[in-house]
Amino acid sequence: MKPMRHLALAISLLSVAPMSSAQQHTMPENARVYILWPSDGQVVRGGFWVRMGLADAGVAPAGVEKANTGHHHLLVDVDLPPLDQEIPNDRNHLHFGLGQTEARLDLPPGKHTIQLLLGDENHVPHRPPLYSKRITVTVLPAGTP
Incomplete structure (x- = not known):
């Protein structure tokens, strides 16, 4: 019976322990992240x-x-997430965890915003966070002149 009481106590302590923000790594003061291409306001096809x-x-x-x-x-059509927590991983928060520096995006036609946010080995923004200017692109349907 004694081991079961310890297990129940451990589980109850885990369930009430406050969640803390992730440990953040620092970056050089002059470091910056930016989108090379496309440029703000650019019209792209497909x-x-x-x-x-x-x-x-x-x-x-x-x-x-x-x-x-x-x-x-790469943040697509969303605001910056909380900058002291792991970056979400979904269709609006694209992770390039292999170290990619370019990626093909297939977005539906229309106006979209994109912005970069650098994350550490655990997908947590640095301190201070490194993020690019948010830019707007207009996507035309593939095959339009």
Whole structure:
């Protein structure tokens, strides 16, 4: 019976423990992340390539802890998520955890916003967070002149 009481106590402590924000890594003060292509206001057709830039820091895949590095996350049609928590992973928060610096996007026709947010090996923004300017692109249907 004694082991079961310990298990019940451990479970009850886990269920009431407050959730804390993730440990954040620092980055060089002059580091910055930016979208190389497309430019703000650009009109693109069908699927298009996004080229991601990072200055004064390095790119490393998710799961690799190395000072002054991170990997890109592309935010599509959403605001910045909480900057002290893991970046969500869904159709509006695209993770490039292999260290990619370019990606093909297939967005429906219309106006869209895109923005980069750099995350560490655990997909948590750095301190201070590194994010690009949010840009707007207009996607035309594939095959339009």
